[in-house]
Amino acid sequence: MKETMRPDILNPLFAEVEALKGVGPTLAKPLKKLRLERVADVLFHLPTGSIERKPVDTVEAEDSGRIITVRVVPVSYRASGGRGPFRVGATDQAGNVVSLVYFGGNPGWAKKLLPIGEPRIVSGKLELYGQELQMVHPDHVLPPAEAVDLPARESVYPLSEGLTTRRMGQLAEQAIARAPELPEWIEPSLLAARGWPGWRDALVRVHADPADEPARARLAYDELFANQLALMLVRASSRRRKGNPLKGDGRLRDALKLPYAPTGAQSRAVAEIEGDLAQAVPMTRLLQGDVGSGKTLVATMALLIAVEAGTQGALLAPTEILARQHYETLSRTLAGLPVNVAILTGREKGKAREATLMGLADGSIDILVGTHAIFQDKVAYRNLTLAVVDEQHRFGVAQRMLLQNKAERPPHLLVMTATPIPRTLTLSHYGEMDVSRLDEMPPGRQPIETRVIAGERLDEIAGALGRHMAKGGQAYWVCPLVEESEQSDLAAAESRAESLRQLFGDKVGVVHGRMKGPDKDAVMAEFQAARLGVLVATTVIEVGVDVPNATLMIIEGADRFGLAQLHQLRGRVGRGDQRSTCLLLRGNALSETSRARLALMRETNDGFRIAEEDLRLRGAGEILGTRQSGEAEFRLAGPERTAALIDAATQDARLLVDRDGGLEGERGQAARTALYLFERDAAVGLLRAG
DSSP states (O other), X not given: OOGGGSOXXXXXXXXXXXXXXXXXHHHHHHHHHTTOOBHHHHHTOOOOEEEEXXXXXXXXXXXTTSEEEEEEEEEEEEEOSTTOOEEEEEEOTTOOEEEEEEOSXXXXXXXXXXXXXXXXXXXXXEEEETTEEEEESOSEEEOGGGOTTOOSEEEEOOOOTTOOHHXXXXXXXXXXXXXXXXXXXXXXXXXXXXXXXXXXXXXXXXXXXXXXXHHHHHHHHHHHHHHHHHHHHHHHHHHHSOOOXXXXXXXXXXXXXXXXXXXXXXXXXXXXXXXXXXSXXXXXXXXXXOTTSOHHHHHHHHHHHHHHTTOXXXXXXXXXXXXXXXXXXXXXXXXXXXXXXXXXXXXXXXHHHHHXXXXXXXXXXXXXXXXXXXXXXXXXXXXXXXXXXXXSSOOOHHHHHHXXXXXXXXXXXXXXXXXXXXXXXXXXXXXXXXXXXXXXXXXXXXXXXXXXXXXXXXXXXHHHHHHHHHTTOEEEEEOSBSSOOTTOOSOBHHHHHHHHHHHHGGGEEEEOTTSOHHHHHHHHHHXXXXXXXXXXXXXXXXXXXXXXXXXXXXXXXXXXXXXXXXXXXXXXXXXXXXXXXXXXXXXXXXXXXXXXXXXXXXXXXXHHHHHHHHHHHOOTTSOOTTOOSSSOOOSSOOHHHHHXXXXXXXXXXXXXXXHOXXXXXXXXXXXXXXXXXXXTHHHHHHHHHO
């Protein structure tokens, strides 16, 4: 973003996070793990709850397990041997003893913090260790004179290793101090009707009290409003710019030899797309369908229309493994037709890459399949008219603007969702798009039998897997982690594969996200060729992997997954004409939400029903189920608030665009500020286009 394009009033918020006092290279690392790279990111990193710090005069066993604040005097030091803790003995005003315990590091630091004989106010969780009261790594240790501002209630933030709640709270205070008063962008009547505070006041209130519902709702609305405004500006910009009307002659589509006749839903979707492509206004269409409903065939037909019209098409996949799957599927489907399909990912190097770039530039490549590498500056097309995005997560406004700049005229855009999406989330993420829905299954697809089984019955599961493989069947075994963790009892893919190899030898393969691309491809090729009987995997196989002979899916720790993710994983089986089974291995201690999720998975294969139920079951603090990996969804508006506020945000944004399409009026200028805050780099392109 060019700094001159941004309102000067926002400059303090767009400074790098290192501008905050005390943030150097060491502290910047855990902050950036949380994607807190600018001051504004810290400002929008809202607390998830709060803790009460009970002030007490004396430490008592009855307060064990609670967070207390007490005045003590250090009286002794005791170091343990090896890597044991360093203990500071302290007494309260009644002479009761409490140990302040520190693990690792230099004991000199603890001695400096708690000098013998000098009173200190300490606050933290009191614990009973044997007969001894202790406080491990107190949250606060302060001289009495400095402890007057110690809060009775303290906000709790999402953290990463190397960050403490106290430190995060201090950084939030600094970020708030940098936040200016901004012009109001919400319609005044709506603001009054909802009883919402102003923007800055809402931030102050939420950081002080995470349970402040009006303030949280206000901030969630701001994010949704900016999102809807951005989507409408993208659509308005596209509609103002003349596109490429595409009228295919049908020769390539008629020559396709398909294994089955398209479903009615597929035929309807192709007809809708064909109608859009024939217009001078660029298409922006969402193709929504359940697992296995045949979205790829519809996309293939759309790409062939572009080729029949003498132009080029591109298919963007979110991961390399899925890009290669699409490339192989398209190459196989279009074999024998005069259509040149190429692939471009980060792995293509040297002469092969140069040949692809030249083919795109001179028009000899008709269809390009790839990851985000296909949008890089050096990738130039002779005549790109259609982009298909197979979406694993949100294809944001910035990416859509980038796509528009890849051609002289904005290309038509078809976005395919990896899973059905509830109406409210469709509106918030794809509000500027027309929607085609595939609600029929191709012939031969059989429902998948789903069973929920206690995870401790692993020996029985392994036995069933052995019998399945002995009959020539193949299976997936999904594990959520790559390596063992002390913090988690979930089995790791590597260790699970090793235990299965002891039973089945070299019939066991493993793929996970940390493997190099060629290594993943080699394992997948072995599995597709049926030289492997079981593929142990993390969720890298969640979308797109297609092995019809694999008819058994085993998901370990299934209660830890969201509904949408479980449905996507289950969709990797049942892709042929054989009956398929999905085994969901659960833990022993199930929450009510987990129990409801697993029951629904057992009950139905309908992805549209699952999507709606997923939204109902998720709490505001949980990860959005349609997000597969990588890119975060809304920071301030969780699923519940999105459902409650999206209609109002959409209506408000539409009214503003209708009245002030250029955002030049007083409220329009305020809305520009909101765009910069929430849409960042995309805002420049949006406002230039407008």
